[in-house]
Amino acid sequence: MSVTEAETLELDLDQPTGLWREAGKRLRRNKAAMIGAAIVLAFILLAIFAPLIAPYGPSERVGSLAAVPPGPSGEFLFGLDEQGRDLLSRVVFGTRLSLMVGLVSVVVGLSLGMLLGSIAGYVGGRVDNVIMRFMDLMLAFPAFLLAIGLVTVLGRGMWQIMLAIGIVQVPIFARLLRGSVLAQRQSDYVLAARSLGTPGRSILLGHILPNALAPVIVQATLAMATAIIEVAGLSFVGLGPQDPSLPEWGRILADNANRLQSAAHLVIFPGFAIVLSVLGINLLGDGLRESIDPRLDL
Amino acid sequence: MLVFVGKRLLALIPIVIGMSLVVFLYVRALPGSPAQALLGERATAESTAAIEEELGLTDPIHEQYINYVSNIASGDLGLSIRTRRPVWDEFKERFPATIELSMAAMAIAIMFGVPLGFLAAKRYQGFLDNASLVTSLIGISFPIFFLALILKYIFAVKLGWLPSIGRLDVTRDLAHPTNFYVLDAILAGDSGAFWDAVRHLILPAVALGTIPLAIIARITRAAVLDVMNEDYVRTANAKGLRAAIVDRRHVLRNAMLPVVTVIGLQMGLLLTGAILTETVFSWQGLGLWMLEAIRFRDFAVLQSGILFFAVIVTVTNLAVDVSYAYLDPRIRYR
Numbered sequence: 151m152s153v154t155e156a157e158t159l160e161l162d163l164d165q166p167t168g169l170w171r172e173a174g175k176r177l178r179r180n181k182a183a184m185i186g187a188a189i190v191l192a193f194i195l196l197a198i199f200a201p202l203i204a205p206y207g208p209s210e211r212v213g214s215l216a217a218v219p220p221g222p223s224g225e226f227l228f229g230l231d232e233q234g235r236d237l238l239s240r241v242v243f244g245t246r247l248s249l250m251v252g253l254v255s256v257v258v259g260l261s262l263g264m265l266l267g268s269i270a271g272y273v274g275g276r277v278d279n280v281i282m283r284f285m286d287l288m289l290a291f292p293a294f295l296l297a298i299g300l301v302t303v304l305g306r307g308m309w310q311i312m313l314a315i316g317i318v319q320v321p322i323f324a325r326l327l328r329g330s331v332l333a334q335r336q337s338d339y340v341l342a343a344r345s346l347g348t349p350g351r352s353i354l355l356g357h358i359l360p361n362a363l364a365p366v367i368v369q370a371t372l373a374m375a376t377a378i379i380e381v382a383g384l385s386f387v388g389l390g391p392q393d394p395s396l397p398e399w400g401r402i403l404a405d406n407a408n409r410l411q412s413a414a415h416l417v418i419f420p421g422f423a424i425v426l427s428v429l430g431i432n433l434l435g436d437g438l439r440e441s442i443d444p445r446l447d448l
Numbered sequence: 449m450l451v452f453v454g455k456r457l458l459a460l461i462p463i464v465i466g467m468s469l470v471v472f473l474y475v476r477a478l479p480g481s482p483a484q485a486l487l488g489e490r491a492t493a494e495s496t497a498a499i500e501e502e503l504g505l506t507d508p509i510h511e512q513y514i515n516y517v518s519n520i521a522s523g524d525l526g527l528s529i530r531t532r533r534p535v536w537d538e539f540k541e542r543f544p545a546t547i548e549l550s551m552a553a554m555a556i557a558i559m560f561g562v563p564l565g566f567l568a569a570k571r572y573q574g575f576l577d578n579a580s581l582v583t584s585l586i587g588i589s590f591p592i593f594f595l596a597l598i599l600k601y602i603f604a605v606k607l608g609w610l611p612s613i614g615r616l617d618v619t620r621d622l623a624h625p626t627n628f629y630v631l632d633a634i635l636a637g638d639s640g641a642f643w644d645a646v647r648h649l650i651l652p653a654v655a656l657g658t659i660p661l662a663i664i665a666r667i668t669r670a671a672v673l674d675v676m677n678e679d680y681v682r683t684a685n686a687k688g689l690r691a692a693i694v695d696r697r698h699v700l701r702n703a704m705l706p707v708v709t710v711i712g713l714q715m716g717l718l719l720t721g722a723i724l725t726e727t728v729f730s731w732q733g734l735g736l737w738m739l740e741a742i743r744f745r746d747f748a749v750l751q752s753g754i755l756f757f758a759v760i761v762t763v764t765n766l767a768v769d770v771s772y773a774y775l776d777p778r779i780r781y782r
Contacts, residue, residue, distance in 0.1 A: 182581075182582075283462070283463075283466070284466075286463060287463060287466045287467060287470065290463060290467055290758045290761055290762050291467075291470075291754070291757065291758050291761070292716045292717075292719045292720040292757060292761060293716070293720060294720035294723060294724075295719070295720060295723065295738070295754065295757055298723075298738075298739075298742065299474055299754070302478055302479075302742055303474065303477045303478060303479070305479075375589070379591045382591050382593075382594075383591060383592075383593060383724055386591075386593045386724060386727065387723065387724065387727055387739055388739075388743075389742075400591070403593075403594065403597075404593075407593075407597055407728075410597060410601045410605070411601070411605060414601075417594075417597060421591070421594040421597075421598075424591050424594065425586070425589050425590055425591070425594070428589040428591075429585065429586060429589035432585055432588060432589055433585065436585070
């Protein structure tokens with residue numbers, strides 16, 4: 151029996167379960183995480199099928215202009231806004247914007263952060279020093295202030311805002327990746343790969359990154375929640391998406407902040423849309439963290 | 449210990465220089481010129497040029513930077529373009545407002561967060577534990593301005609229990625030697641003003657303190673759980689020490705290390721939250737100051753104000769590091 155055959159036999163006997171399968175099992179047993187996953191899934195479906203679910207278009211006028219917009223009724227479940235648009239439809243379509251902001255900004259933060267962090271961790275030395283000092287510098291500014299600063303320079307288009315929120319997240323991902331890469335670099339399998347003559351780039355891409363990924367995925371999930379809250383916050387201080395017709399949750403809420411007395415529904419519904427989506431993502435992210443590293447029970 | 453602190457202080461120098469450079473470039477990168485913001489509709493080519501000349505905006509960029517740095521170093525922060533008052537004077541009024549608010553928020557967060565986390569850990573996986581986990585997760589998921597709006601609506605508008613905006617009743621006369629209004633009232637021996645200031649503080653502080661409260665509760669829970677399984681706790685219990693003593697001397701004292709760190713690291717979060725909370729409650733602090741400066745392109749305020757923010761965060765982080773090194777001697781020698 152050759153060596154490979156022996157290995158195969160052994161593998162069959164042991165039914166090896168990898169990190170991810172184990173984590174998946176733990177995740178499915180975690181009730182809170184499953185509730186979170188259900189909420190997130192519901193919002194994703196809302197976003198995809200918004201035109202089918204929303205009774206009207208997001209900018210469609212179905213009532214008359216009103217200083218005191220009518221609240222929830224049988225006909226309009228969430229009530230109308232001051233321009234006579236159906237609030238339910240606006241909130242449903244707003245799901246698309248919020249999820250997109252979360253997704254795109256995390257992709258920006260994650261890809262830039264991963265690039266910088268893994269280079270810093272793998273190359274080390276002066277490169278590491280320069281990159282990480284710059285990241286420290288970014289972290290010295292409170293995140294929301296940094297986002298405000300970037301938006302005022304880049305402009306208030308939807309893409310600029312997503313870019314700004316993404317850039318704010320870069321140092322967090324860079325630090326995380328660097329730490330992970332440094333830890334993995336010392337490991338035996340990297341030494342083995344190197345002694346086999348594997349070029350540096352494939353060691354980094356093929357060996358180190360996949361193993362350093364677990365905490366990054368958790369952070370990415372939680373960063374999505376932060377992004378949704380941040381874009382709403384930007385809208386609230388008047389630095390959100392410029393286009394007033396966009397049904398952005400934070401914007402709807404901010405525009406009606408002083409109508410709480412007369413038309414509370416315009417604040418409450420978009421507000422709870424934010425809370426619920428963020429809560430769902432946080433529950434899922436927490437569950438992921440616990441399932442990937444059960445010791446990190448925070 | 450001194451060596452450790454000295455090293456950390458030295459390491460701050462390049463960071464602060466970097467920060468000043470970033471802030472300087474940022475303010476220059478802003479669209480719209482301060483001269484135009486200042487003149488508004490009345491702007492003509494000549495008056496714009498005259499103001500730019502006066503503000504030194506026509507100098508070469510590196511000279512502007514050198515001017516900026518040397519002015520800061522000599523304590524001259526210039527005049528606010530909008531109010532024509534010295535930036536430093538405005539800062540002296542605004543800074544205590546934000547610190548007062550942040551301190552009150554942090555006090556609430558610690559007062560409720562630590563006991564909550566401790567009790568949750570003691571009743572691990574019991575009802576209280578699960579309830580506090582869920583509550584804290586909901587707390588973290590609330591956008592701070594939404595929470596602030598709801599609190600303001602319920603307790604100020606509907607119930608009328610607490611004032612909705614500002615730091616003090618407008619009709620009240622109080623000297624402000626420190627600009628910490630609660631402290632000012634104590635110094636003046638004016639109990640009416642004291643309670644007025646405290647009542648104004650409650651809603652914004654609760655709104656701002658909720659997220660740190662939730663985070664502190666979670667960290668405390670995790671830390672206490674960790675420590676409760678340590679051998680020395682088992683030993684203390686085994687030798688018959690009363691449970692309250694074990695909790696206080698053995699569990700809490702050791703569990704506080706990570707909690708202290710987290711408390712320090714909340715400073716950035718508090719300042720960020722202050723921007724939003726101050727907006728909701730018209731609290732005349734640093735956050736509103738910055739937003740107004742952005743709106744009016746007030747370069748002078750912006751380039752100092754943002755730097756203040758960053759320096760506050762950096763210094764707090766340093767203080768956390770130092771206190772941690774003090775609490776845990778192993779860190780000093782690393």
